Amino acid sequence: MTQAAPQTPLLQMRGMTKQYPGCLANDHVNLTIQRGEIHALLGENGAGKSTLVKTIYGIVKPDAGEVTWEGQPITIQNPGHAQRLGIGMVFQHFSLFEALTVAENIALGLGSAKDRAGLRARIVKVSNEYGLPLDPDRVVHDLSVGERQRIEIVRCLLQRPKLLIMDEPTSVLTPAEVQTLFVTLRRLASEGCSILYISHKLEEVRALCSAATIMRLGRNVAEVVPATKTVKELAEIMIAMDLNAPTPRPPMAPGARPRLVLDRLTVRSPHQFGTDLKQVSLTLAGGEILGIAGIAGNGQSELMDALSGEILAGHPANIVIDGTPVGLLGPHERRRLRGCFVPEERNGHGAVTTMTLAENAFLSSYIRNALVRFGVIDSRKTHAFAQDIIQRFDVRTTGPKAQARSLSGGNLQKFLVGREVLQQPSVLVINQPTWGVDAGAALAIHEAIMQLAAQGAAVIIISQDLDEIFVLADRIAVMAGGHLSDPIPTRDATVESIGRLMGGGGAAVHTAPAEPAHA
Amino acid sequence: MTEVLVAFLVSTIVASTPLLLAATGELVVERVGVLNLGVEGMMLAGAIAAFAVAHLTATSTLGILAAIAAGVLLALIFAVVALTLQANQTATGLALTIFGRGFSALLGAGFVGIPASPLPKLRLPVLSDLPVLGPVLFSHDVLVYLALLLLCLVAWCIRRTHLGLIMRAVGDSHDAAHALGYKVLAIRYAAVAFGGALAGLAGAYMSLSYTPMWAQDMTAGRGWVALALVTFAAWRPFWLLIGAWFFGALMYLSLYVQALGLSIPSPFLSAVPYIGTVVVLVLISRDRRRIRLHRPAMLGRPFQSRT
Numbered sequence: 161m162t163q164a165a166p167q168t169p170l171l172q173m174r175g176m177t178k179q180y181p182g183c184l185a186n187d188h189v190n191l192t193i194q195r196g197e198i199h200a201l202l203g204e205n206g207a208g209k210s211t212l213v214k215t216i217y218g219i220v221k222p223d224a225g226e227v228t229w230e231g232q233p234i235t236i237q238n239p240g241h242a243q244r245l246g247i248g249m250v251f252q253h254f255s256l257f258e259a260l261t262v263a264e265n266i267a268l269g270l271g272s273a274k275d276r277a278g279l280r281a282r283i284v285k286v287s288n289e290y291g292l293p294l295d296p297d298r299v300v301h302d303l304s305v306g307e308r309q310r311i312e313i314v315r316c317l318l319q320r321p322k323l324l325i326m327d328e329p330t331s332v333l334t335p336a337e338v339q340t341l342f343v344t345l346r347r348l349a350s351e352g353c354s355i356l357y358i359s360h361k362l363e364e365v366r367a368l369c370s371a372a373t374i375m376r377l378g379r380n381v382a383e384v385v386p387a388t389k390t391v392k393e394l395a396e397i398m399i400a401m402d403l404n405a406p407t408p409r410p411p412m413a414p415g416a417r418p419r420l421v422l423d424r425l426t427v428r429s430p431h432q433f434g435t436d437l438k439q440v441s442l443t444l445a446g447g448e449i450l451g452i453a454g455i456a457g458n459g460q461s462e463l464m465d466a467l468s469g470e471i472l473a474g475h476p477a478n479i480v481i482d483g484t485p486v487g488l489l490g491p492h493e494r495r496r497l498r499g500c501f502v503p504e505e506r507n508g509h510g511a512v513t514t515m516t517l518a519e520n521a522f523l524s525s526y527i528r529n530a531l532v533r534f535g536v537i538d539s540r541k542t543h544a545f546a547q548d549i550i551q552r553f554d555v556r557t558t559g560p561k562a563q564a565r566s567l568s569g570g571n572l573q574k575f576l577v578g579r580e581v582l583q584q585p586s587v588l589v590i591n592q593p594t595w596g597v598d599a600g601a602a603l604a605i606h607e608a609i610m611q612l613a614a615q616g617a618a619v620i621i622i623s624q625d626l627d628e629i630f631v632l633a634d635r636i637a638v639m640a641g642g643h644l645s646d647p648i649p650t651r652d653a654t655v656e657s658i659g660r661l662m663g664g665g666g667a668a669v670h671t672a673p674a675e676p677a678h679a
Numbered sequence: 680m681t682e683v684l685v686a687f688l689v690s691t692i693v694a695s696t697p698l699l700l701a702a703t704g705e706l707v708v709e710r711v712g713v714l715n716l717g718v719e720g721m722m723l724a725g726a727i728a729a730f731a732v733a734h735l736t737a738t739s740t741l742g743i744l745a746a747i748a749a750g751v752l753l754a755l756i757f758a759v760v761a762l763t764l765q766a767n768q769t770a771t772g773l774a775l776t777i778f779g780r781g782f783s784a785l786l787g788a789g790f791v792g793i794p795a796s797p798l799p800k801l802r803l804p805v806l807s808d809l810p811v812l813g814p815v816l817f818s819h820d821v822l823v824y825l826a827l828l829l830l831c832l833v834a835w836c837i838r839r840t841h842l843g844l845i846m847r848a849v850g851d852s853h854d855a856a857h858a859l860g861y862k863v864l865a866i867r868y869a870a871v872a873f874g875g876a877l878a879g880l881a882g883a884y885m886s887l888s889y890t891p892m893w894a895q896d897m898t899a900g901r902g903w904v905a906l907a908l909v910t911f912a913a914w915r916p917f918w919l920l921i922g923a924w925f926f927g928a929l930m931y932l933s934l935y936v937q938a939l940g941l942s943i944p945s946p947f948l949s950a951v952p953y954i955g956t957v958v959v960l961v962l963i964s965r966d967r968r969r970i971r972l973h974r975p976a977m978l979g980r981p982f983q984s985r986t
Contacts (some may be wrong), residue, residue, distance in 0.1 A: 215859075219858065238860060239858055239859060239860040240860025241860075243860060249858075251858070255852070255854065255855035255859065256852070256855060257847070257848045257855060257856075258851060258852070258976065259847065259851045259852040259972070259973075259976070260844070260847060260848065260851065264844055264847075264848075267841070267844060268845065268856070268859055268861075269849050269859050270843060468805045625754050634793070
């Protein structure tokens with residue numbers, strides 16, 4: 161074996177294969193990462209990206225395949241081994257300990273006592289050097305999603321990684337935070353650290369990455385230089401079909417009557433670290449789509465719960481659906497009034513994961529679809545309804561009898577959106593309609609939302625994805641600190657102006673490291 | 680009056696000791712995210728093991744060691760079933776208590792009614808002879824001091840050491856801890872074994888010191904009170920101490936009132952310490968947000984490493 165020359169790839173994987181029961185997640189996948197490059201890994205949900213990445217990080221043991229690290233063949237045993245090799249990973253669902261402080265979280269990621277000496281000072285130093293300000297003494301559950309991500313990145317950086325894996329890092333960040341992150345990543349790459357970057361946001365990949373490996377259905381389909389392709393071309397390679405932008409809707413009829421009115425809705429958050437809603441007012445006409453932007457944790461989930469009736473408002477007139485005050489009515493009564501709701505969390509909130517699709521379809525639609533007769537479930541009708549959702553929304557599954565948890569995230573989301581849309585609601589509220597959903601599924605969901613609005617429903621989309629809001633919404637409002645800004649027509653809004661509102665009306669988005677522990 | 684006060688304080692400390700031992704052990708177990716409802720069973724196993732070995736060998740130290748071994752043994756049965764085989768922790772813990780009660784009764788059948796010599800008390804020159812302070816602070820047996828020492832040690836370890844940090848981390852998110860390369864199962868096994876050892880010690884204190892003899896079900900539900908203490912103390916060690924002392928105080932008062940010969944039914948008075956402790960703890964910790972905040976997020980959830 162020759163000495164590893166500088167041009168030896170940092171990591172080379174050949175023929176990686178991993179079989180799960182009923183699913184070949186990786187089928188002879190190859191991946192080569194050069195030193196100091198930012199390498200994108202692209203693919204739809206269920207394309208096998210996560211499995212491949214977990215293999216690199218030693219969480220998943222492959223059935224077959226060779227891994228070469230700095231020219232040496234190697235088997236990565238476990239995450240600890242990966243870390244010792246110099247592989248760091250920032251997870252999509254953060255692997256942080258909510259009840260511990262920033263410093264404690266980082267200390268846990270470091271192996272020996274020697275590494276932990278003078279940790280606080282080093283956290284402050286590294287975080288400032290790379291533009292990732294952090295207060296070591298704050299408890300994680302007080303922090304915003306962006307700040308949490310900084311913890312993970314700083315934790316990796318303190319181990320001086322040679323390869324940093326980032327799984328969907330920007331889906332939770334404001335536009336300004338994304339730019340800061342890119343500066344950090346480019347600087348790391350220039351210092352010789354390779355970055356494996358997983359994202360659905362193809363525009364970002366084009367701007368940031370010098371190489372891309374594209375996967376589909378567990379196999380490699382292409383190696384490309386992202387900058388030489390358009391976003392549309394990249395997406396089409398990923399999903400192997402042509403993408404067409406959603407059909408534009410006819411302009412709204414002027415003077416449409418209001419379907420949903422919120423009047424000074426004030427709600428105390430039931431969560432210890434939630435955000436209270438403060439005097440939220442808006443009026444939404446039939447046929448209109450309102451986009452609500454904002455950084456996660458600024459009251460969006462409370463607004464969602466207040467709209468769906470999971471939290472009750474203080475007064476009936478706080479929320480009015482089609483002229484009926486519903487502030488004190490629960491979810492069932494609101495569904496009777498043709499309100500439909502898709503919560504953010506698919507697993508366990510939107511769907512009962514251990515139940516079948518038909519059963520899940522029943523749970524939210526039995527009132528509107530009259531699926532119960534004398535207390536007995538009309539299983540034929542329920543089954544047919546689920547089958548209808550599956551067909552109309554192209555949900556890839558074995559059928560209505562499949563368990564909800566057997567579906568990939570994107571497919572389950574299509575099913576849940578379809579379940580509500582097919583009930584012909586007059587008011588539809590969707591929180592994060594395409595969170596973690598691939599381009600093809602996102603397009604299908606967007607089409608459905610627009611069609612519903614065209615039929616006269618009032619739709620609210622709560623999303624952290626500004627692109628999505630700009631594509632769909634007629635008007636845009638921003639949630640910050642429990643306040644809802646006045647909606648502005650989309651044609652008058654820019655990413656910058658919305659981004660400023662997300663940060664609290666132009667105030668600095670980043671918390672200074674010296675901020676006291678409890679604001 | 681002084682005599683009554685001294686008697687009250689001494690008896691409070693004595694009665695709180697088994698609770699404190701068992702609850703300290705269970706606190707460690709729950710902090711790493713495991714719920715072991717078998718405390719009562721492990722205490723009874725410890726009690727009979729301690730009494731039998733101490734009686735047969737005439738050495739109380741061996742009895743204490745046997746109690747630890749018995750507690751650990753039962754705890755490991757729990758660990759294998761609930762952690763490795765991932766059976767439901769609640770059901771497994773209940774089964775362990777039922778097993779512990781039955782098995783200790785079976786083994787103890789031949790030891791009922793035999794009196795034993797209690798553990799020797801501390802005897803310090805001067806200090807033990809001080810008025811009030813002497814009997815209250817310097818005249819207990821080794822297990823009383825050990826209980827306090829272990830509590831402080833556990834509190835310090837959880838709060839200040841790297842090991843404690845890892846324990847809290849495992850209890851907060853076992854998947855994250857695993858992703859960082861910590862051995863979740865090994866840490867949980869160790870914690871469960873430690874909990875078993877302390878429950879065994881608590882049992883030993885019952886049969887070697889508190890009432891130096893063996894009787895079936897002699898722990899009389901103290902294992903359950905210990906479990907309640909851990910929850911209502913919101914998993915904070917020093918609140919355990921306050922809860923345990925409170926139980927001890929009520930225990931003395933109920934005996935005192937019984938001795939006064941009032942016409943209050945004695946079963947009711949015997950129940951007072953249990954009810955009173957729980958009521959007071961509920962009142963102290965009625966802020967449910969606090970309980971939720973301190974509750975180890977993984978409590979009772981099985982860990983499965985997906986590879």
